[in-house]
Amino acid sequence: MEWEMRKYVRMVVWSLAFLSVLVFPVDIYCQDSGIDIEELKKAAPKVYIDCGSCDTDYIRTEITFVNYVRDRKEAQIHLLVTTQSTGSEGREYTIAFIGQEIFKGINDTQTFITDRTDTSDEIREGLVNALKIGLMSYVAKTPISERITINYSEPKTEEHKTDRWNNWVFRMSGSGSFRGEKSYTSNSLEGTFSAARITPDFKATMSLDAELDLEDYHFDEGDIESTSEEFSFSGLFVKSLNEHWSVGAFVRADSSSYENVKFAISPQPAVEYNLFPYSQSTRRQLRFLYQIGLIAVSYREETIYNKMRENLFQEALSISLSSKEKWGTISMSVSGSHYFHDFSKNRLNVFGIVSLQLLKGLNLFVLGGGSRIHDQLSLPYGSATLEEVLLRRKLIETSYDYFVSVGFSFSFGSIFTNVVNPRFGSSGYGGMTIIID
Numbered sequence: 203m204e205w206e207m208r209k210y211v212r213m214v215v216w217s218l219a220f221l222s223v224l225v226f227p228v229d230i231y232c233q234d235s236g237i238d239i240e241e242l243k244k245a246a247p248k249v250y251i252d253c254g255s256c257d258t259d260y261i262r263t264e265i266t267f268v269n270y271v272r273d274r275k276e277a278q279i280h281l282l283v284t285t286q287s288t289g290s291e292g293r294e295y296t297i298a299f300i301g302q303e304i305f306k307g308i309n310d311t312q313t314f315i316t317d318r319t320d321t322s323d324e325i326r327e328g329l330v331n332a333l334k335i336g337l338m339s340y341v342a343k344t345p346i347s348e349r350i351t352i353n354y355s356e357p358k359t360e361e362h363k364t365d366r367w368n369n370w371v372f373r374m375s376g377s378g379s380f381r382g383e384k385s386y387t388s389n390s391l392e393g394t395f396s397a398a399r400i401t402p403d404f405k406a407t408m409s410l411d412a413e414l415d416l417e418d419y420h421f422d423e424g425d426i427e428s429t430s431e432e433f434s435f436s437g438l439f440v441k442s443l444n445e446h447w448s449v450g451a452f453v454r455a456d457s458s459s460y461e462n463v464k465f466a467i468s469p470q471p472a473v474e475y476n477l478f479p480y481s482q483s484t485r486r487q488l489r490f491l492y493q494i495g496l497i498a499v500s501y502r503e504e505t506i507y508n509k510m511r512e513n514l515f516q517e518a519l520s521i522s523l524s525s526k527e528k529w530g531t532i533s534m535s536v537s538g539s540h541y542f543h544d545f546s547k548n549r550l551n552v553f554g555i556v557s558l559q560l561l562k563g564l565n566l567f568v569l570g571g572g573s574r575i576h577d578q579l580s581l582p583y584g585s586a587t588l589e590e591v592l593l594r595r596k597l598i599e600t601s602y603d604y605f606v607s608v609g610f611s612f613s614f615g616s617i618f619t620n621v622v623n624p625r626f627g628s629s630g631y632g633g634m635t636i637i638i639d
Contacts, residue, residue: 242346243269247305247337248617250277252528255285257326259624264330267346268337269618275562276617278303279340280528281333284484288400291318291371295329296484299336300528305343312336318371370399389416405440405450417593428593433457445479452493461597462580464502470495470516486525493518503582514579515542530558530565541577550574563613572604 249268251258262270271277280300285293294315301308314332316325341347372395379390396409417428433456440450452470456463472493478486500511520537533555540548553571560566581599590596 242349245344246346247340247344248276248278249281249337250274250279251281251283253281253283256283256329257322260326261330261333262619265333265337267341267350271617272613272619273562273617274528274559278305279337282485282526282528283329284526286484288315291373291398292316292320294484295332297329297332297336298485299340301340305340308340310336310339368399369401370397372397385420387418390414403442405438405442408435408437410435426589426593428589428595429459430595431457431459440474442480445481446476448474448476450474452495459502460595462502462505462582464500466497466499468495468497468516470518485527487522489520489522491520491522499580501580501582503584505579506581506583507579508583509579512579516540517542528559530556532556539577541579547577547579549577564610565612566610568606568608570604570606572602574602575600 247268248271250271250273251261252274268279274280278301280298280302282298282300284296284298286296288294292315294313297312297314299308299310299312312332312335314328316328320328338350338352341350374393374395376391376393378392379388381388390413392411392413394409394411396407398405398407400406411432411434413430413432415428415430419426419428435453435455437453438450439453440448442448450472452472453468454470455465455467457465470493472491474489474491476483477488477490494517495515497514497516498511499514501509504510516539518537518539520535522533522535524533525531535551535553537551538548551571551573555567555569557567558565578597578599581597586596586598591598
């Protein structure tokens with residue numbers, strides 16, 4: 203009887219303990235300091251990541267001492283990440299830490315450079331390390347800094363190695379595409395070779411491209427064969443003068459069945475002025491580029507101007523603006539060119555991208571461009587066939603072209619985006635990604 207009574211008492215005690223956990227949740231404290239971890243996290247800096255190509259899931263998983271928000275206006279730290287290519291075909295990441303609210307006026311910049319041989323995992327690890335370093339000056343001003351430890355690793359000593367390639371980088375690529383069905387076949391071959399040497403004072407890039415497309419359409423009335431071939435060489439040579447001025451030259455050679463060009467070569471000296479220092483190029487640019495030169499061209503078919511070959515002198519001016527700020531991104535360019543033998547043979551090009559964060563959670567983007575065209579000197583004499591028009595295998599006379607794309611996004615709800623759940627795939631950039639370049 204006494205044994206059954208003790209058993210009954212133990213059951214009651216365990217039941218009451220279980221209910222107390224459900225009804226009255228227990229706060230979890232650090233054993234060594236008595237500090238409530240959840241309360242510390244609430245006081246942690248709020249961060250907004252402004253980076254379209256970053257693995258945000260990985261960042262949130264590796265950096266857990268801040269709170270992530272989905273709207274820049276809710277953030278105390280705006281992380282603005284911009285990139286540009288390096289001479290070795292790697293990328294330079296520039297991370298601008300922009301303080302807001304309690305951190306207003308506290309800004310910092312970190313850079314991280316990748317090599318062309320770095321894996322995706324190495325790149326995201328390096329980016330996370332740069333983010334951690336930049337965040338420390340903000341985290342140090344919050345209570346969660348009590349839980350932060352900093353480790354220092356001795357750098358490995360490396361022997362100085364002579365660059366036998368003298369900063370030159372070469373790249374080759376090729377691809378083939380083959381598809382078909384009963385009434386249609388398509389074959390495409392493409393190859394590219396490029397070379398580049400980029401230093402702070404001098405830049406040289408060269409690229410050679412070739413492409414061949416073959417298409418066959420089979421009908422009861424007959425077959426249609428379509429062939430298109432393109433060849434191009436482009437070279438750019440630039441000498442840096444100072445933080446605003448550069449001089450150089452463009453060299454281009456082309457052959458195109460679509461544009462009725464058998465062979466064309468064009469050397470053009472150029473000069474450029476950037477209103478902003480080139481050191482700020484990842485964030486803002488306002489460039490004025492002027493070029494002038496000769497175009498020697500021979501045609502596949504006689505043109506509407508009764509020419510089979512000619513030498514042309516041309517000049518061009520372009521103005522390009524690009525800026526990436528907290529409120530969004532803007533990139534615009536205007537360029538114009540004409541031939542000296544006839545000023546009516548000219549062209550005006552306009553292009554622009556605007557992405558704005560208008561209101562809390564509301565983003566708008568507009569992408570568009572167009573050309574006013576009066577310089578189609580290579581137009582072949584005679585009219586194009588119906589097949590050439592439909593398959594776009596021959597240049598057709600036009601006085602303009604354009605394209606426009608408009609879109610928006612709106613999000614609302616919880617401002618926090620701390621949780622990462624990779625089950626059944628990931629909504630961010632986490633997980634495995636395969637890119638074929």
